[in-house]
Amino acid sequence: MTQDATSQIFSSFQDYINEEQEIREDIRSQVKDIEQTAREIQTLLQSVHQQDGIKSISTLCEKARERFGRVREQFSKLSQKVPQDQYYRFHDHWRFVSQRLTGLSAYIVYLEKEALISREDSAAMLGVKMQRGDGFHIDLDDYLMGLLQLASELSRLAVNSVTAGDYGRPVRIARFVGELDSGFRLLNLKNDSLRKRFDALKYDLKKSEEVVYDLTIRGLVPQEQKSTDKPTE
């Protein structure tokens, strides 16, 4: 009798493994689709850095927003594949892509309004919930990771917008990145990947400040910027 019972335990675990592998397979293929869309959006937004890209920002953002429609569809498909209350069991599969996408959504919002995307808007753009309790959501860490990616992208944009002849933007970017930096300083980060990524933020900040410096000593900063901006260190 005990023999049977023991075999029963082991064979039911075998079933469990098989089932889990199936779910993972499903999730993996769905995540692959999302990654594809994310890459497309990223490529699209890259053209902001080109010479004439800055002028066509609004059309680019519009196009990118359209693509997010597909992201929403794909995320809703993904959320159906994840069993309820087991988000964190499979989290690793989409962690990377959701960080990338929050970064991109934040980038779009910044380009449009020069403001920080709220967690709510970010979740809405991805077609997911904001809170864990409401269903498939984006982890807070992943959202913050996305913001750090945004900072890198912006420090690059600061350099390129100077090349394109837009001298006002870098000043605003430096102020924004500075604000992000002091925001992150409020957080008590643990010694994890987020902390590591945050440690790189100071280089992005430094870069954008250097651009502002270069413009300032040459008197290239437009008047109206100077009055509103106090030097961010």
Next chain:
Amino acid sequence: MASPEGKQMRKRKNTDVDENSTVIKAFREFQVLLDTRHDKYERLVKLSRDVTIESKRTIFMLHRVAGNEDSESLLAQTLEKLNNIKLIKMMKISEELEGEDPYQFLRAYSPGLQEFIEAVTFYHYLHSGSLVTLQQIQDDLTFPTPHPAVENVADITAPNVKREVTVQVLIPPLEYMLGVADLTGELMRLTINSVGAGDLQLPFKVCAFMRRIHDAFLSYGNVSRELNRKMSTLRQSLHKVENACYTIQVRGSEIPKHLIADVLSGTSECSSRFQEEPCDE
């Protein structure tokens, strides 16, 4: 900054934090959210550590059961000890996990959980000679809130509202299997000790049992890295037990009983683990 109480903000000299900025406002919220989560995680790690220690002690106690004349009362004592862990520590863990995704915090409480499973399965093996099922342990760790027995335990805050909901410490099947893998290490020590105590029947029984676990694990294939690591330890333990059985079979009748243990420790490429633990010969 890493410590939860390091809440003093590190303001830089030149940039005063502008509390009105929307960015800062948003980050204030994140600060609270992150701190809450980290605190919960830390509390779970602490509870898990307590469970580990208590479970280890229980396992030591169980090792004394084998060959002891008063094994029944010792077993009863360990059961009580296990119940205590369950009612005090595990109950707290389950309260921490209420309404959370247990997988989010699994890494915090997994070491304690595995040790606990090891202790429980070991107890049941000594008690009934069979493997306790996952369902049984899970049922044990599912508490109705409020738990009737809990009110007797002093340091648990009285359950505030009467709810029909149950809270539980979820045991993912993989954790259970990892605990079972740990169990085999204890079984190996049990064998060696029992030979020392003069019981020459037990090694054969344990050996068969371990083989079944081993065979089952072999068929699982590549499930997780952790399981693979435990698998190789399992194989070593099995080797030792098989060698012990071999020695008993071949030379058991030649050597006086009290010497067999010495012979065993000489032949069965005694690992560091075995030597660490003083055998009560």
